[in-house]
Amino acid sequence: MAEHKVEALLALRRAGRPLVGRDRIDLLEAVALQGSITKAAKAVGLSYKAAWDALNAVNNLLPAPAVIGQTGGSHGGGARVTEEGRALIAGFRLLENRLDRVAALLAGEGGGADPLSMLWSLGMKTSARNVFRCTVTEIRSGEVSAEVVMRLAGETRLVAVITQDSLRELGLSVGGEVMALVKSSFVVLAAGDGGLRFSARNRIPGTVAHIEDGSVNSEVTLDIGGGKSLTAVITRDGAAGLELTVGDPALALFKASHVILAV
Amino acid sequence: MKLSARNALQGKVVEISKGQIVAKVKVDVGGQTITSVVSVEAIDELSLKVGDAVSAIIKSTEVMLGK
Numbered sequence: 521m522a523e524h525k526v527e528a529l530l531a532l533r534r535a536g537r538p539l540v541g542r543d544r545i546d547l548l549e550a551v552a553l554q555g556s557i558t559k560a561a562k563a564v565g566l567s568y569k570a571a572w573d574a575l576n577a578v579n580n581l582l583p584a585p586a587v588i589g590q591t592g593g594s595h596g597g598g599a600r601v602t603e604e605g606r607a608l609i610a611g612f613r614l615l616e617n618r619l620d621r622v623a624a625l626l627a628g629e630g631g632g633a634d635p636l637s638m639l640w641s642l643g644m645k646t647s648a649r650n651v652f653r654c655t656v657t658e659i660r661s662g663e664v665s666a667e668v669v670m671r672l673a674g675e676t677r678l679v680a681v682i683t684q685d686s687l688r689e690l691g692l693s694v695g696g697e698v699m700a701l702v703k704s705s706f707v708v709l710a711a712g713d714g715g716l717r718f719s720a721r722n723r724i725p726g727t728v729a730h731i732e733d734g735s736v737n738s739e740v741t742l743d744i745g746g747g748k749s750l751t752a753v754i755t756r757d758g759a760a761g762l763e764l765t766v767g768d769p770a771l772a773l774f775k776a777s778h779v780i781l782a783v
Numbered sequence: 784m785k786l787s788a789r790n791a792l793q794g795k796v797v798e799i800s801k802g803q804i805v806a807k808v809k810v811d812v813g814g815q816t817i818t819s820v821v822s823v824e825a826i827d828e829l830s831l832k833v834g835d836a837v838s839a840i841i842k843s844t845e846v847m848l849g850k
Contacts, residue, residue: 662803667822681805681822705844709787716784718840719825755843758787773786776822777805 526627528619530612538577545612547574551587552601552609560599575599582608648701648780649751654678656696659687668692668781670700672724673746679721680779690783699782706778707752709740710771711762721776724750728768731759740764742772790841792817796833799826810839 531541543564550560561571572589579585586605590598601609654670657677661667666687670678678700682690692698702722710716726742729749738759741751750772764770794812806826808819817839831837 660804662805665802665804667804667824679822679824705842708840708842710784712785716786717829719819719821719829719831721822721825752787753844754787755789758789758843762785762787777820 526623528616528623530616530619532581532612534581537580540578540581542612542616544574544578545609547571548578548586548601548605549609551575551599552606555598555600557587557589557599578605578608646701647703649704649753650700650702650707652678652700652702652748654698654700656692656694656698659692659694661687667776668698670698672700673744673748676724676744676746678724678779679776680781681721681776682779682781686781690781692781692783697783701780701782702750702774702778704739704751704753706774707750707754708773709742709752709754709758709762709764710773711764711768718773719775720773722772722774722779724772726750726770726772728764728766728770731764731766733759740770742770744772786840787842788840789843790846791838792841793836793838796831796835796837799831799833801826810837812839 529541531539533539547560547564547566550563551557554560554563557571557575558568561568564571566574575587575589579587582604584602584604586602586608588600588602652672654672656668657671658669659666661684664684665681666684668680668682668687670680672678680700690698708720710718724742724744726744726749728740729743730741732739733756736756737753738756739751739753740759741749744750752772762770792812794810794817796808797811797816798807798809800807801823804823805820806823808821808826808831810817810819819839
């Protein structure tokens with residue numbers, strides 16, 4: 521572990537009761553492992569009394585006890601961690617892990633952290649290469665479909681067509697923030713002059729920042745301004761046909777129906 | 784303007800049915816019909832009408848094969 525790693529500390533508390541933090545969860549885990557409060561206390565370097573008090577605090581957190589001890593005189597008898605207790609350990613460890621990721625973002629290790637993407641890092645990661653944090657600027661509803669217009673960066677707009685049900689479930693409203701996901705294989709690139717017009721609602725101009733050729737496909741990343749980039753996976757033939765080189769202007773096209781929204 | 788999409792089939796619009804948000808456009812391509820669903824806004828922007836010559840552009844990754 522790096523010496524200067526930023527750590528986030530998690531503590532749980534039922535109103536007015538003592539905090540349950542990492543030390544107490546470590547103790548609970550030791551009890552689960554050792555099957556005895558005496559041995560667990562020794563393992564984490566606590567007196568039997570301190571361990572007993574700590575486990576009481578843990579028990580007070582949950583509606584059902586996390587640990588059941590058999591009173592066994594001054595040295596204590598065996599102790600058992602309940603299902604609830606095990607769930608508490610697992611949940612606590614998971615939250616700690618996610619908090620660490622947010623702490624790393626806050627400390628600048630993830631670069632350009634914003635609150636919504638930080639919250640996202642608490643939850644899922646996706647395979648979609650293009651994930652944009654947007655602000656909803658307009659919502660139009662039909663019977664089945666809804667069109668959501670978003671501001672991506674500066675003047676750049678994104679449009680998504682989703683179902684009415686999704687719109688309701690996501691609770692989207694104008695002015696709210698939303699994450700827009702676009703799989704790189706959904707993106708068509710256009711380059712060169714000419715007045716071709718497209719039905720694709722998303723036409724994002726950019727400059728080629730990177731091209732990676734595979735045997736069948738090429739991955740092309742466009743710099744679309746505002747510090748954002750957009751990746752397209754097109755066939756190598758398609759890329760060759762466009763005669764793109766780094767620094768060239770190009771247009772990324774994708775249908776509104778290919779944009780997934782998430783909150 | 785050149786496109787990365789490998790498939791651009793030339794055809795003629797034979798039918799447009801508009802909903803509130805999206806519209807269905809049928810394109811005759813050499814006797815076969817390709818159906819496209821695009822937004823109503825896109826139809827308006829392109830001033831698309833029956834009889835217009837259009838390209839049906841399909842990314843190769845979007846083509847499902849059946850046998």
